[in-house]
Amino acid sequence: MLKISVIDRGTERRLVLEGKLIAPWVAELRTAWGIANGQNGKSALVIDLRNVTFISQEGENILLELMKEGAKFCCSSVLTKHVIQELARRHKRNSGEQIQGARKCAREEQGQK
Numbered sequence: 001m002l003k004i005s006v007i008d009r010g011t012e013r014r015l016v017l018e019g020k021l022i023a024p025w026v027a028e029l030r031t032a033w034g035i036a037n038g039q040n041g042k043s044a045l046v047i048d049l050r051n052v053t054f055i056s057q058e059g060e061n062i063l064l065e066l067m068k069e070g071a072k073f074c075c076s077s078v079l080t081k082h083v084i085q086e087l088a089r090r091h092k093r094n095s096g097e098q099i100q101g102a103r104k105c106a107r108e109e110q111g112q113k
Contacts, residue, residue, distance in 0.1 A: 001025075004032045012044040014074070018051040021059035029062055033071070049075040055083050067091050 002025035003018040013036055021029070036045060047066060049055075052075075055063070063073075064087045073084045 002028065004028060006032070006036055008043070010043070012046050013039075014046045014048050016048040016051070020054040020056075021049075021052055021062075022054065022056040023058040026058045026062045030065075033066055033069075037069070044072055045070070046072045046074050049073060049080040049084070050077070052077075052080055055080070060087060063087055064091060 001019045002021060005016040005018075007014040007016060015029075015032055015036055017029070019025075033045075033047075047063070060083060063071075063083070067073075067087055068091060073080075075081050075084055
């Protein structure tokens with residue numbers, strides 16, 4: 001199961017994912033991204049993966065697609081950091097663009113920038 005919550009924080013819109021990012025839920029994430037992206041003004045769009053417990057190959061594929069569309073990612077576990085770093089390398093290799101790796105969210109939550 002995957003829960004997707006949308007949180008607006010003024011300067012950013014965050015899609016918070018909780019659970020397993022597997023094949024049945026990939027379409028839901030794509031839909032949520034499309035809606036959030038369409039409603040978004042100048043705010044950054046961030047996909048929060050801190051509560052994701054598993055990412056399948058289909059999940060990795062959608063994250064790579066969203067990365068190509070400009071998504072930023074927030075993650076804290078070793079698994080999600082590794083997946084995002086590998087996808088960023090793959091994207092950089094495929095497109096020649098530099099992509100920012102996984103962001104650390106702990107400082108943001110403590111009010112530091």
